[in-house]
Each structure stands twice: as C-alpha cells, then as structure tokens.
Amino acid sequence: RLSDKLAAVFKKLKGRGILTEVQVDEALREVRLALLEADVNYKVTKAFIERIRQRAVGEEVLRSLTPAQQVIKIVHEELTQLLGGESPRLDLSGRPPVALMLVGLQGSGKTTTCAKLARRLKSQGRQPYLVPADVQRPAAIEQLKRLGADCGVEVYPTKAGQNPVDIAAAAMEAAYTAGYDTVILDTAGRLHIDGALMAELKAIREKVAPKEILLVADAMTGQDAVQVGESFHDLLKLTGVILTKMEGDARGGAALSMREVTGRPIKFLGVGEKLDALEPFHPDRLASRILG
Amino acid sequence: FAGRKEVDAALLDELEELLITADLGVDTTLHLIQALKEKLKRRELGEVARLKAALKEEMVALAKGPPPKEITSRPWVVLLVGVNGVGKTTTIAKLAHQDRQQGLTPLLIAADTFRAAAVEQLEIWGQRVGAPVIKQKSGADPAAVVFDGLAAALARGVDKIYIDTAGRLHTKVNLMEELKKIHRTAAKKLPGAPHEILLILDATTGQNALNQARLFQEAVGVTGIILTKLDGTAKGGMALAVAHETGIPLRYIGVGESLEDLRPFDAEAFAAAILG
C-alpha cells in the first residue's frame, strides 16, 4: 500500500534531522509506481509527478513530523483537484428535444448506460427517448428495446439496415413531434482508429447537434486510455466521460488519463449491470481509489 | 529504439516507457529491464539491435505456455468466461466458424440468461455460422440451460459444444459461485466436461487483467486465454504477466468483429508488435 511504502521511505530517515530532496525523490518514486500500477498513463504520471514535486520539496513536507502522511495528503489533494473541478451535470439547456450522444470502444457499456441515463432522467421528471443507432452489432436494437421496456422509456423503432445518421435525424423529428424533451443516442462501438466510423460519429454530431457527447469508457482500461480519449475528443469535442464497471476492483487510473487529455469532466460512474446502477462522480473518492 | 545508437541509461528509460505504455505493468517491466541490465553488466549486449533481440527473447519466454490440449473426446465442450463486454459471445462465433471451416460440427449453448438480448445475439451468430443454438427463456437458471443443452447436444451428436456465459466481474462472489455451479453441472452431465475453459481478456484492459485471471482460475480453472480487440491501439502487454504468473496458455487473439478475425496466439509476433 502506498502509505506503508512512504512510511518506509521516511522511516529510513528518522533521526537524521531535516529531509533532503533526495529522500523526497524516493517518496515521489513510490507515488509514481503506485499511479502506474493503478493504470494511470506513463506520460500523464510523469507530468503529474513534476507538478507535485514543487509542493513535495516544500516546507509542508520537509518540516512535517509525519512526512509520509503529508506526501499522501498532497498527492490526494492534487489528484482530487485534477479529477474534479468542473460541473459534472448534464447540459440539458436549449429548445427541446435535447440530444445526448454516447460513444466509445466496443463493449464499454454504452447501450446499458443509455438506458441508465434514460431511467435517471425519467425519475427527475424529464421525458427521455432512447434511440438505437447501432445497426451493426447483432441484436443491438433489440437490446436497447428490452432495456427501454425495463425502465419504461420509449424507444425509437430503428430498422436494420438504416443509416445511423438518418436514424438520428429521424428520431429527433419523432421526439419533437411526440413531445419528448431528451433524446439519448446509442451508437455502435468502434475503434478510434477507424476513420470511416469516426467520420460517421462526426456526421451524426453535425446532423443533430447534441448538447452532450459522452465518452463511455471501461474503468479497467489501461495505458490506451490516452489514445482513446484524445482521438474521440479531437474529432468530436466530447463534453464528458462516463466510466463503467466501477464497482469492480480496477483502480481506475484511466480516469485520470482521460481527464488529462480531454479536459472534460467525468460525469457519471456505472456501478453495476442493473439500470439503477449509475452514480454521480466524486473526485475525492476516485483519488483515494487510484492511490490504493 | 529507432535512431538510437548507444545502449545507455536514456535508452533503458525509453524502454521502460515503451513497456509500461504497452501495459506490461510495473513488475514485469522492472523484471525485464533488470534482466537486460544483468546482460549488459556481463557485456553480453553491445549494441541496440542485440538488446532488442534479447528483450524480445525474454518477452517470448514469458508468453510461452504449454501446447493446447489435444481433442480427445467427442463432443468436446468449451466454456467461455470473462468479465462484461470483453468479447465472449463474438469469440464463440469465431471459434465455431473456424470449426465449420475445418469440417467440424459446432453447437452453441446460450447460457447467458441475464443480459438483455444476449440469447438473440448468439442466435444471430449461430445462423451466420451455421451452428444450432440451444436456449431457454430469459431468466432461466444458467446451470439448467447447460444441463438441458448438453443433453440435447449429446442426442444430436456434434463435434464441439460452446457454452456462452454472462459477463461477470470476478469480484462478485455470487456470480462466481454461479459459474462454479455451471462448471459442476456440465461435469455432472458429461464427465470430463467442460474440456476447455477459455478466459476472454480484452486487450484494452490494464493491470486488472491479472486479478481477473487469478480469480477465474481459482473459481473454475482456466485452460486457455483469448486476448480480444488487438486490432485497436492497445498492445495487451498484461497478457505476459498473466501467462507467466498463472501458467495459462495464450491460445488466440481477436482482431476484429467479423467471423474471420481470430488468429492463433503467436508469441514472436506479439512481442514484435510491442517492440515496434
């Protein structure tokens, strides 16, 4: 555990008077290892350590009676600040229907999360409308239809073989006519390096101008979080990130990487397979988890 | 390594970044770098090219596992397990497709009775591959589906039986118990079954892959690993630590969403892809 490792680093120095930079270096090395083991990206970790080095070699640590705890406190504060800081609320402003678009890699939890969001919005008094825009994955339309039925939210009747851009446009029309105020677009999982499919997402965005473009990412994602976050953000201008499968034991370092490269807030956490398993994001809790 | 002429501390730093970024993890990376440092001390590696070759050798050694089990009975029952969304259902389709191409008859058992449209998804794949799918209605006990499914499959006389299970986090005790029950039930119905238990790991996963492998191994025993989504940018380096620690052989890699996108695991190619 990091706190034990840091205690060991500073224990070696007990009785030698004030701490030196070399010793703080060793402490920072332990922090670095902890972040890498938590799946924080290599470059993101490096930048983070440099950022906290200033504070780590400052008075608060060097003069502290409990330097190990002081370092942990600094790291935790800095992580919390990095992870949080912006409003995690959904932007539902503007003339209805407002569109929310969920994007991400294959299997990250988009379809399930669409339904979770729909359920949440419904419980908040809104009128959500689910739109299956994944015509590629076998039974994807059926999956969203079932989930919609489970949470009592209407689902646009997408037909196999339709074009996702047309589906999105037609669904917005249908939602407007029927008086729904929030359209939740489920898109097919895709690789950020698939030019044609990424262009398709951009086309959907241009067509329906979603208020929210949310990257749905798996909490267990490793170093690749940077590539994924960057690519989706560069092309689409994400508005937020949702991390799924957070109720497991993945440390979740990918969250820090994605926050760093997109500059966008983590808005929700998926914490289970059932439709009520969606939580607002708490930066300090994730900071503790990443530190282990 | 591109453009580097000398083996020095800067090169080793670069190597560390390369390996960590490929998801090998801190322990494995330090272990590999240490092995290189030993060789350097003994003056066994003068230039960069030899260093790279030595590193590749070490990585291949980590990835190497026992050869795949010989298929010694008919039907040969394969159980696919893994956490949510890693590619179990799609991989079953790919494996069944491979069987069909080799003239074998596969049959699929839809034992994911929990997730919305999981059975429908497998049915569509079954139609595309030309493999019958045995299912029950949603919410049925997965162990019962397996029991009845095996009975029906035995009556039909097929070469291979694939059991698709629901994704489950290894940390969920009740779901891991359910998996153990599926395993016991298969054995009860057909002694020796399941003959293969394949753990599906997603190449985009970081260090959590180790916990997944450990717990699935502990729960039902795993006879092989399939690493999916290697067609992305993730390198899947955690597979090395998994293979090395658990001794489970890396069997296949998934490189896309179509039936043909399955390849046997090739340790040399895997290491080469990471080292660039």
Ligand SMILES: Nc1nc2c(ncn2[C@@H]2O[C@H](COP(=O)(O)OP(=O)(O)OP(=O)(O)O)[C@@H](O)[C@H]2O)c(=O)[nH]1
């Ligand atoms: N444990 C857990 N499982 C989740 C969570 N969110 C989604 N899942 C599961 O993850 C798997 C994949 O979810 P999907 O919603 O199909 O993922 P997707 O991103 O739509 O997948 P594609 O459309 O194929 O790209 C399913 O088994 C879901 O039940 C979560 O928060 N926790």
Ligand SMILES: Nc1nc2c(ncn2[C@@H]2O[C@H](COP(=O)(O)OP(=O)(O)OP(=O)(O)O)[C@@H](O)[C@H]2O)c(=O)[nH]1
């Ligand atoms: N790019 C890529 N996508 C893959 C690969 N294997 C599976 N997928 C995709 O990953 C997503 C999830 O695949 P599934 O087969 O539903 O995964 P699963 O493990 O059965 O999911 P659950 O049953 O919900 O736990 C689908 O969109 C698949 O097409 C692969 O090798 N490469």
Ligand SMILES: [Mg+2]
């Ligand atoms: Mg989906």
Ligand SMILES: [Mg+2]
């Ligand atoms: Mg499945």
